[in-house]
Amino acid sequence: MSEPHQGQDHAHGHPSGRAHADRRGPDQGHGHGHGHGHGHGHGARDGAGGGRFGVWAARLRYVMVPHTHDSAAKTDAALESSARGMRALAVSFAVLAVTAVVQAVIVAFSGSVALLGDALHNIADALTALPLGIAFWLGRRAATRRFTYGYGRAEDLAGVFIVLAITASAALAGCEAIRRLADPHDIRAAGWVAVAGLVGFAGNEWVARYRIRVGREIGSAALVADGLHARTDGYTSLAVLVGAGGAAMGMPLADPIVGLLITGAICFVLRDAARQIWHRLMDAVDPALVEEAERLLAEVPGVRRAGAVRLRWIGHALRAEVEIVLDPGLTLVEAHAVAVEAEHRLIHGLPRLRAATVHADPDGPAGVEHHAVLVAHR
DSSP: OOOOOTTSOOOOOOTTSOEEOOOOOTTOSOOOOOOSOOOSOOSOOOGGGOHHHHHHHHHHHHHHSOOOOSSHHHHHHHHHHHHHHHHHHHHHHHHHHHHHHHHHHHHHHHOOHHHHHHHHHHHHHHTTHHHHHHHHHHHTSOOOSSSTTOSTTHHHHHHHHHHHHHHHHHHHHHHHHHHHHHSOOOOSOHHHHHHHHHHHHHHHHHHHHHHHHHHHHHTOHHHHHHHHHHHHHHHHHHHHHHHHHHHHTTOTTHHHHHHHHHHHHHHHHHHHHHHHHHHHHTTOOOHHHHHHHHHHHHTSTTEEEEEEEEEEEETTEEEEEEEEEEOTTOOHHHHHHHHHHHHHHHHHHSTTEEEEEEEEEEOOSTTOOTTGGGGGGO
């Protein structure tokens, strides 16, 4: 039996009257390195009223317009996203390493235990880039017969690790603050310790903004969480700064009191990071994306209406499973052409959508239940 042509969906006739898209591997979607100049009008948008004219127009456009139905463009986009994530991790790791070295030098002549803890904390947190870097590397590997959707979920696992690291940061900061309340002591060279605190805050805040920005641009919740983690470290450095100021004014309790306040701030950041990772683990998406997918499907010539729409994140790429309702009089080839055009518009219309599976259902005839054999299984 011949294999279906990679890069496009193939409708199949079913006893239930269905014609649906072939289930393909993650890298076998529309490559869309094609040469047609997309103004994204995609022809007349006659929606549900397209009828057979709209169907044949879609078929003609599909045949005549140049397409490179390979996975190159989509794969390149995914690899570029991973490469940007790797660059963000490398640059931010270097910034945090320099920050920690500056703090360690000041620790050597100030004797500040708080600053020592902050420097060690920055080194340890810089190393959280390693599991996320491994996740980005894994995400670039091709899908296999065992991991048929690829390895993008490794990012979510790295996100769980980062949330645990933020939790540990909050616990350590709180314990250190309580210990200092019970046993306050003075520090030497308070001015230099304050400078080190400012350096720690500036370095961590820059890293936080950089990671969060890149994470949002490439759709990586784990990288955003790691950026929030860096922000918690900046708060810890601020505690060192304020504590040094209090010590210089003869108030040794200022350091632990501010430390407790910073612990509370870290807990708020932990809540946001945990919520983002929880949403990814539970396949949550922005409802606006679902609404946009429904709008795009309803405008495809030959589609009478959109059915169920399901979206999920796999790493920093989206996947879709959608249903469309068509004229029951269409031939298999005509239904297939409409399904291909539906996927085509979804890929161009939804950000970071890498592939879509389109299932076509006939709209009638009246009184016929095309899914009767499946009712007991749903």
